[in-house]
Amino acid sequence: MADETVETLKLIWQEIKNLGENLGSRIDATNSRLDATNARLDATNERLEETRLEFRAELRAVGDRIAESEMRVATEVVAMRGAFLEMKEKLTDILKQEARIRKLEDRLAAVERKVG
Secondary structure, three states: OHHHHHHHHHHHHHHHHHHHHHHHHHHHHHHHHHHHHHHHHHHHHHHHHHHHHHHHHHHHHHHHHHHHHHHHHHHHHHHHHHHHHHHHHHHHHHHHHHHHHHHHHHHHHHHHHHHO
16 A cells, blocks of 8 residues: 555656646746737837827927917017008098098188179
8 A cells, every 4th residue: 555655646746747847838938928028018118109209399390380370470460450550540531631621622612602
């Protein structure tokens, strides 16, 4: 019986060793796959960082273009305001001249009636 127990224990020990080797190779394979996944993640992170930097540069450029456009619009609005004020002043002068001409025409008509 002792021989059978020893043989059983040897078989159990051999199974444990085989299991350890099998698990070790499986763990090594898993670690290799994890390393490959990490490498792909690192490459993805690098591309994302490059994309982020390019996006920030583009965003700054767009912001600069918007600021330039706003400045041009503001300049044109100021110029238009000046033109409108000038037109208002000229129209006011024209209206004053029309009123004066009407008064003069009325006086002329009154003088012609008296003389005439």
